[in-house]
Amino acid sequence: MKFAHISYDAGTVRILDQTKLPADMEFIDLRSWRESAEAIKGMRVRGAPAIGILAAYGLAQAARAAAGPAGAVAGAGASRNGASAHDLMSALEDAAEQLGAARPTAVNLRWALSKLLASARALAAGGASEQTIAAALESEARALHEADVESCRRIGRAGAALLPVGVSVLTHCNTGDLATGGYGTALGVIRSAFADKKLAHVYVSETRPLLQGSRLTAWELAQDGIPHTLITDSMAAHFMQAKAIGAVVVGADRIARNGDTANKIGTYGLAVIARAHDVPFIVAAPLSTFDAATGSGADITIEERSPEEVTLLYGRAHAPAGTHAANPAFDVTPAGLISAIATEGGVLRPPLAGAIDDMLSQEHEGSTATLEAAKGRAK
Amino acid sequence: MKFAHISYDAGTVRILDQTKLPADMEFIDLRSWRESAEAIKGMRVRGAPAIGILAAYGLAQAARAAAGPAGAVAGAGASRNGASAHDLMSALEDAAEQLGAARPTAVNLRWALSKLLASARALAAGGASEQTIAAALESEARALHEADVESCRRIGRAGAALLPVGVSVLTHCNTGDLATGGYGTALGVIRSAFADKKLAHVYVSETRPLLQGSRLTAWELAQDGIPHTLITDSMAAHFMQAKAIGAVVVGADRIARNGDTANKIGTYGLAVIARAHDVPFIVAAPLSTFDAATGSGADITIEERSPEEVTLLYGRAHAPAGTHAANPAFDVTPAGLISAIATEGGVLRPPLAGAIDDMLSQEHEGSTATLEAAKGRAK
Numbered sequence: 019m020k021f022a023h024i025s026y027d028a029g030t031v032r033i034l035d036q037t038k039l040p041a042d043m044e045f046i047d048l049r050s051w052r053e054s055a056e057a058i059k060g061m062r063v064r065g066a067p068a069i070g071i072l073a074a075y076g077l078a079q080a081a082r083a084a085a086g087p088a089g090a091v092a093g094a095g096a097s098r099n100g101a102s103a104h105d106l107m108s109a110l111e112d113a114a115e116q117l118g119a120a121r122p123t124a125v126n127l128r129w130a131l132s133k134l135l136a137s138a139r140a141l142a143a144g145g146a147s148e149q150t151i152a153a154a155l156e157s158e159a160r161a162l163h164e165a166d167v168e169s170c171r172r173i174g175r176a177g178a179a180l181l182p183v184g185v186s187v188l189t190h191c192n193t194g195d196l197a198t199g200g201y202g203t204a205l206g207v208i209r210s211a212f213a214d215k216k217l218a219h220v221y222v223s224e225t226r227p228l229l230q231g232s233r234l235t236a237w238e239l240a241q242d243g244i245p246h247t248l249i250t251d252s253m254a255a256h257f258m259q260a261k262a263i264g265a266v267v268v269g270a271d272r273i274a275r276n277g278d279t280a281n282k283i284g285t286y287g288l289a290v291i292a293r294a295h296d297v298p299f300i301v302a303a304p305l306s307t308f309d310a311a312t313g314s315g316a317d318i319t320i321e322e323r324s325p326e327e328v329t330l331l332y333g334r335a336h337a338p339a340g341t342h343a344a345n346p347a348f349d350v351t352p353a354g355l356i357s358a359i360a361t362e363g364g365v366l367r368p369p370l371a372g373a374i375d376d377m378l379s380q381e382h383e384g385s386t387a388t389l390e391a392a393k394g395r396a397k
Numbered sequence: 398m399k400f401a402h403i404s405y406d407a408g409t410v411r412i413l414d415q416t417k418l419p420a421d422m423e424f425i426d427l428r429s430w431r432e433s434a435e436a437i438k439g440m441r442v443r444g445a446p447a448i449g450i451l452a453a454y455g456l457a458q459a460a461r462a463a464a465g466p467a468g469a470v471a472g473a474g475a476s477r478n479g480a481s482a483h484d485l486m487s488a489l490e491d492a493a494e495q496l497g498a499a500r501p502t503a504v505n506l507r508w509a510l511s512k513l514l515a516s517a518r519a520l521a522a523g524g525a526s527e528q529t530i531a532a533a534l535e536s537e538a539r540a541l542h543e544a545d546v547e548s549c550r551r552i553g554r555a556g557a558a559l560l561p562v563g564v565s566v567l568t569h570c571n572t573g574d575l576a577t578g579g580y581g582t583a584l585g586v587i588r589s590a591f592a593d594k595k596l597a598h599v600y601v602s603e604t605r606p607l608l609q610g611s612r613l614t615a616w617e618l619a620q621d622g623i624p625h626t627l628i629t630d631s632m633a634a635h636f637m638q639a640k641a642i643g644a645v646v647v648g649a650d651r652i653a654r655n656g657d658t659a660n661k662i663g664t665y666g667l668a669v670i671a672r673a674h675d676v677p678f679i680v681a682a683p684l685s686t687f688d689a690a691t692g693s694g695a696d697i698t699i700e701e702r703s704p705e706e707v708t709l710l711y712g713r714a715h716a717p718a719g720t721h722a723a724n725p726a727f728d729v730t731p732a733g734l735i736s737a738i739a740t741e742g743g744v745l746r747p748p749l750a751g752a753i754d755d756m757l758s759q760e761h762e763g764s765t766a767t768l769e770a771a772k773g774r775a776k
Contacts, residue, residue: 040717224707224716226605226629232708232716240717248722250605250707251631252663256728259665284631286638287670294669328603328629329611331710337603337611338419338619343627349635 023196024063024071026160029082031075035062036196040237051080051113058120058127061228065197066271067166067304070126073117074159077134080113081106081155085148103142106151110138122319123280123348124271125309134158166199169304169362170206177207177267177302177360178214185211185264186219188254191282192234193269193302203269203302205238207360212244220246221263223254225282227327227345251284258295266292270303270359275378277353277370278315279303283346289355298357305361310378315350323347402575403442403450405539408461410454414441415575419616430459430492437499437506440607444576445650446545446683449505452496453538456513459492460485460534464527482521485530489517501698502659502727503650504688513537545578548683548741549585556586556646556681556739557593564590564643565598567633570661571613572648572681582648582681584617586739591623599625600642602633604661606706606724630663637674645671649682649738654757656732656749657694658682662725668734677736684740689757694729702726 023034031048037060038044046062048054054076057063063072084106114131121127134155141151181187187208191197194205201209211217220239225231232248239246249257257263266288272280279285279301292299312318325343329335337343359366363381366373402413410427416439417423425441427433433455436442442451463485493510500506513534520530560566566587570576573584581588590596599618604610611627618625628636636642645667651659658664658680671678691697704722708714716722738745742760745752 041714223631224605226603226631229715232720236720237717240720246721248704248707248716248720250662251629252602252605252666253723253725253728255666255669256662256725257723259728283629283635287631287634287666290634290673291666291669294673325627328627332713334711335420336608337627338616341611341615341619341627342625344632344636346632346635349632349638 022200024068024075024163024199026075026078026156029079031072031079033057033063033072034196036064036234037062039233048079050083051076051117054079055117055120058117064230065192066124066126066269066307067170067198067203068196069121069124070130070306071159071163071166071199073120073127074130074134074162076117077110077114077131078152078155078159080110081138081148081152084109085152102148103146103151106148107138107142110135121321123321125312126304126306129306130162133162163199166304167201170198170201170203172362173203173302173304173360174201174206174210176362176365177204177300178210178216180298180300180358180360180365181207181211181216181265183216184218185216186221186262187211187217187265187267188221188223188257188263188288189235189266190223190231190251190268190285190288191225192230192238194235194238196234196238197269202238203304204267205235207267207300207302208244209242212242217244220244221254221257222246222248223251223284223288224248225284226251230282254288255291258291258297263297265298265300267300267302270301270307271348272312272318273301273303273308273359273374274312274314274318275310275371275374276314277356277359277368277374278318279351279353279356280315280318280320280348281351283349286349286351289351293355299355300358300360301356302360305363305377305381308374308378315352318350320349321347401579403447403454403542403578405454405457405535408458410451410458412436412442412451413575415443415613416441418612427458429462430455430496433458434496434499437496443609444571445503445505445648445686446549446577446582447575448500448503449509449685450538450542450545450578452499452506453509453513453541455496456489456493456510457531457534457538459489460517460527460531463488464531481527482525482530485527486517486521489514500700502700504691505683505685508685509541512541542578545683546580549577549580549582551741552582552681552683552739553580553585553589555741555744556583556679557589557595559677559679559737559739559744560586560590560595560644562595563597564595565600565641566590566596566644566646567600567602567636567642567667568614568645569602569610569630569647569664569667570604571609571617573614573617575613575617576648581617582683583646584614586646586679586681587623588621591621596623599623600633600636601625601627602630602663602667603627604663605630609661633667634670637670637676642676644677644679646679646681649680649686650727651691651697652680652682652687652738652753653691653693653697654689654750654753655693656735656738656753657697658730658732658735659694659697659699659727660730662728665728665730668730672734678734679737679739680735681739684742684756684760687753687757694731697729699728700726
């Protein structure tokens with residue numbers, strides 16, 4: 019994309035409203051952390067890494083609002099700072115709780131919030147002023163945004179290396195620029211494979227109910243000139259039976275310690291169908307998607323969204339009035355159906371549990387170099 | 398339903414326009430066989446048995462139009478009759494060809510046309526007048542319509558007998574009143590199981606792209622007070638993983654001699670997913686769905702419909718302008734994934750090829766009693 023779909027300036031987050039795509043390119047300004055939380059809840063920005071970034075900016079907004087204008091308390095003594103920093107931290111904890119609750123499944127959201135909260139706490143403990151803390155959170159949110167783009171490029175290269183020349187892939191939902199800081203996870207793999215001249219074709223599943231495949235992924239692929247065919251979610255098995263699809267590449271909203279992966283509803287069915295056709299099933303996700311606190315898929319909360327997302331299209335009901343509809347936004351693919359996970363630290367291969375444990379402990383030490391070792395062991 | 402969705406009177410077929418459901422109950426009059434063919438092509442009536450019935454009425458319309466008003470040639474001699482009957486047969490062959498081409502996959506369409514054409518030929522060969530032939534085709538079309546309702550009730554009982562008490566089933570597309578002469582095939586099984594107090598719940602897959610599940614099946618189930626939940630096609634695997642679904646019951650558009658079954662796109666994926674979860678996969682279809690001339694699924698022509706059915710919803714594009722979309726209307730489920738086929742002649746079980754061969758040869762002899770023997774052998 020030629021523009022940032024999320025940008026931040028002086029307490030305002032400007033986002034491209036993804037609910038209006040592809041018909042309208044409408045940017046909206048989020049002027050408070052509450053507006054940012056609402057935008058996440060309403061899926062104006064969606065995609066696990068992207069909502070992590072928006073939540074980080076949201077927390078920066080909360081800090082800026084709580085700190086007041088720069089210089090307001092200039093010259094105040096340390097104790098005065100300490101008390102105010104305490105108030106600021108309370109405001110931040112409250113904002114983080116509500117931002118984190120906006121969507122329950124993707125872990126990147128809470129990962130980003132935890133990271134920023136920890137920084138704020140450390141600064142507060144060191145006697146920093148509210149303004150200093152607020153400025154630091156703004157910087158950290160921006161840094162997190164920039165790092166996500168770089169992670170996506172590394173994920174893209176790692177994932178593309180797994181694909182053979184001439185491959186046609188199926189992808190689900192949207193995992194591109196719009197789902198991340200930029201470039202994309204699964205779509206980053208596709209972009210990288212296309213750049214490497216390996217990619218023949220992309221099958222895009224429309225991704226009911228909210229049609230992120232047709233509205234967003236087809237839109238991104240068209241912008242990049244990557245050849246693609248839109249299909250309904252129900253056609254995937256037919257095209258695998260016809261041997262038209264050589265790999266499935268998807269993103270992730272949360273990866274448990276054992277490798278079980280929550281992703282957009284429909285992903286698990288694709289994994290089952292891919293396995294039945296001996297088609298590799300590749301997950302592409304940044305390290306922030308792995309959650310050490312989640313042992314397995316059974317521990318993942320699946321967000322249940324409004325049934326009207328299923329029964330209405332453009333405000334018009336296609337089911338009879340009063341029809342009961344289910345709307346789980348995600349499903350869980352067991353680790354055993356996943357051929358590989360492409361991360362910015364390299365590729366994890368089955369058995370995933372050990373590879374993930376190694377990776378998480380290395381990450382804890384802040385080292386990405388050692389990820390390569392984890393990757394090696396996993397092989 | 399309290400009304401017939403297809404009825405015939407004096408050369409006019411009145412149909413409920415299924416493309417308008419559930420928002421509008423709009424009946425339209427088809428005044429010629431060409432209008433009937435257009436209604437089949439435009440899916441105003443759809444469902445393999447239902448389009449067979451409409452095609453039969455269409456051929457009766459063609460005969461009536463070609464024969465002219467009753468009594469017009471009263472008193473004409475045998476040779477005059479013979480020549481006119483020859484013209485009538487030419488008109489009928491032409492109409493049958495175009496009615497049969499309206500949709501290529503369902504075999505019931507061509508089965509009904511062949512049956513009526515054979516009757517007309519026999520009458521013509523016996524020296525019957527055009528009026529006699531036309532009247533006979535009207536009677537035969539009505540009889541075929543009535544027989545389909547009775548077949549559906551028998552299919553329903555046969556299929557319901559396969560289900561355990563307390564079962565929740567998943568069904569795909571619409572196979573009910575609206576897809577048949579009345580009662581339904583897979584939905585007939587569901588109706589019968591509900592009447593037997595065996596049925597706990599029905600999961601209705603919405604069936605993209607044309608949403609027959611949400612528009613038609615949810616509508617029929619609501620009318621009958623059968624508890625149901627609408628899901629997107631992509632949710633089926635999630636609910637099987639959650640053990641919410643005890644059986645999948647679907648209809649069929651064509652069953653090959655080896656048991657491979659063409660049905661609405663998405664059926665094959667459901668069969669793969671059902672097998673992976675050890676969930677029985679039951680096909681419900683009348684004998685007219687079996688095609689002795691089709692050896693296996695590889696011989697079945699899959700209708701490719703307009704990409705706009707995938708990219709537009711209520712006339713509004715949800716994919717970017719120019720997006721290439723695939724739209725195969727059907728897929729083929731290999732016999733090996735089918736647990737049983739419920740027919741009006743009883744239940745066929747694997748290995749299906751032998752059971753079908755027996756059944757087709759018995760049917761050829763016009764005996765349904767011997768179907769029970771075929772069924773026995775298949776067990």
